[in-house]
Amino acid sequence: MNTCIVGLQWGDEGKGKVVDILAEKADIVVRYSGGANAGHTVVVGDAKFALHLLPSGSIRPDTICVITNGVVLDPECITGEIDGLAEKGISLKGRLFISGNAHLVLDYHKAEDQLRENALGKDKIGTTIRGIGPCYADKVGRSFALRAADLKDLDTLKEKLNRIVNYKNKVFGVIYNADALSAENIFEKCKAYSQKLTPFITDTTKYLHNAIEQGKSILYEGAQGTLLDLDHGTFPFVTSSNSSSLGMSAGAGVPAKMVDKFIGVAKAYSTRVGAGPFPTEQDNDIGQYIRERGHEYGTTTGRPRRCGWFDAVVVRYSATIGGIDSIALMHLDTIAGLKELKICRAYKINGAECTFFPSDIKVLEKAACVYETVPGWDEGLSEITKFEDLPQNARDYVELVGKFTGTPVSIIGVGPKRSQTIFR
Ligand code: GDP
Ligand code: IMO
Numbered sequence: 001m002n003t004c005i006v007g008l009q010w011g012d013e014g015k016g017k018v019v020d021i022l023a024e025k026a027d028i029v030v031r032y033s034g035g036a037n038a039g040h041t042v043v044v045g046d047a048k049f050a051l052h053l054l055p056s057g058s059i060r061p062d063t064i065c066v067i068t069n070g071v072v073l074d075p076e077c078i079t080g081e082i083d084g085l086a087e088k089g090i091s092l093k094g095r096l097f098i099s100g101n102a103h104l105v106l107d108y109h110k111a112e113d114q115l116r117e118n119a120l121g122k123d124k125i126g127t128t129i130r131g132i133g134p135c136y137a138d139k140v141g142r143s144f145a146l147r148a149a150d151l152k153d154l155d156t157l158k159e160k161l162n163r164i165v166n167y168k169n170k171v172f173g174v175i176y177n178a179d180a181l182s183a184e185n186i187f188e189k190c191k192a193y194s195q196k197l198t199p200f201i202t203d204t205t206k207y208l209h210n211a212i213e214q215g216k217s218i219l220y221e222g223a224q225g226t227l228l229d230l231d232h233g234t235f236p237f238v239t240s241s242n243s244s245s246l247g248m249s250a251g252a253g254v255p256a257k258m259v260d261k262f263i264g265v266a267k268a269y270s271t272r273v274g275a276g277p278f279p280t281e282q283d284n285d286i287g288q289y290i291r292e293r294g295h296e297y298g299t300t301t302g303r304p305r306r307c308g309w310f311d312a313v314v315v316r317y318s319a320t321i322g323g324i325d326s327i328a329l330m331h332l333d334t335i336a337g338l339k340e341l342k343i344c345r346a347y348k349i350n351g352a353e354c355t356f357f358p359s360d361i362k363v364l365e366k367a368a369c370v371y372e373t374v375p376g377w378d379e380g381l382s383e384i385t386k387f388e389d390l391p392q393n394a395r396d397y398v399e400l401v402g403k404f405t406g407t408p409v410s411i412i413g414v415g416p417k418r419s420q421t422i423f424r
């Protein structure tokens with residue numbers, strides 16, 4: 001069984017938890033897109049792991065972890081994660097494979113991300129400042145790009161780095177009046193990364209196709225969410241990769257037809273970090289209630305997440321373009337205690353009801369949410385393990401999510417722990 005897990009909202013849906021649980025039955029877990037902008041939380045007993053680049057399967061000692069070509073790899077972050085897990089007694093030796101084609105995020109990418117956001121002022125995207133956009137831009141531009149395989153040939157890397165940093169310094173100096181970066185310093189760091197990462201770098205496309213031939217079970221782990229997809233999200237308030245399930249094939253070098261099931265992860269409400277449209281946002285006591293109960297603060301940046309009602313138009317759209325078979329609905333426990341709950345089932349745009357999400361933010365600005373209001377429940381859900389044992393109103397809420405999104409809910413999260421999960 002090969003499965004792909006993907007976010008259906010604006011990221012942070014709980015993908016890490018779902019991947020960690022499903023990894024129990026997988027041989028291999030693959031991260032195929034995005035970079036250290038992602039923050040995937042895995043809770044095992046009393047321990048909490050926040051992973052940015054390592055697949056969420058890495059906590060399980062026997063799971064093979066693969067980082068493929070579509071990922072932009074921050075070598076500082078990944079070496080830190082490998083060392084961090086080793087300190088906790090979790091070794092990745094012999095079970096981590098990194099694509100030589102994954103592009104490297106280096107200091108000048110992070111510097112540019114910060115400089116550009118500062119220059120944009122109130123119009124900024126609200127990026128994670130992890131150098132994601134500048135690195136993907138260099139990938140597309142080709143001439144100034146470095147990939148993981150470049151760490152294997154230090155002489156050539158030095159030459160390339162001198163040329164790239166020289167160019168970046170000129171550009172950043174003129175546009176942003178920025179201080180020059182030292183190519184020598186970056187190269188010295190790369191020497192250390194080279195030593196640590198070279199044993200892991202390989203042809204992951206070949207590796208995965210061999211594994212497929214051998215009938216291995218592979219779990220593909222998406223990063224971000226469909227509404228942050230560069231092509232299909234709320235552009236320009238998106239990330240710089242195809243973070244919907246559509247990015248899986250190109251990002252991993254594996255055709256989508258080799259995936260048996262696409263599971264979309266959504267929260268029982270909505271959140272968003274950074275700027276951009278958010279039709280069901282509740283910038284009020286309700287949003288605050290959800291933020292505090294759900295601990296809605298960014299895993300990567302610590303920023304408070306914007307919170308709002310469940311938007312079935314968004315999730316239906318993500319499920320439609322992503323070929324999603326079923327939904328993992330997380331954080332059902334978080335919305336307990338609210339007298340009534342709202343689900344946005346359509347938008348009203350220029351007087352007409354519409355259920356297909358308009359990704360053009362100029363159109364989206366005109367959308368008024370059409371809500372279905374339902375009664376909430378007071379009971380805590382965190383000890384419940386069977387769907388039938390949920391309060392009637394919680395069951396009805398889940399059924400409505402299925403109805404308005406046109407997609408069945410197969411997994412329900414009632415807390416951050418592995419055990420706090422209901423399978424239907
Ligand atoms: P990801 O980026 O999609 O992996 O999600 P994050 O890890 O950034 O954010 C999800 C947060 O919700 C993490 O702190 C998880 O531990 C937590 N979480 C996941 N599922 C549930 C759930 O069903 N209930 C509660 N209360 N917390 C959950
Ligand atoms: P996970 O995998 C939530 C958001 C940023 C910003 C926009 C662009 O944990 O769900 P970027 O740094 O990518 O250029 O920022 O995208 N963003 C995320 N929001 N979860 C994420 O990842 C995100 N990765 C990027 O907040 O609005």
Ligand code: MG
Binds near residue numbers: 012013039040041299
């Ligand atoms: Mg996250």
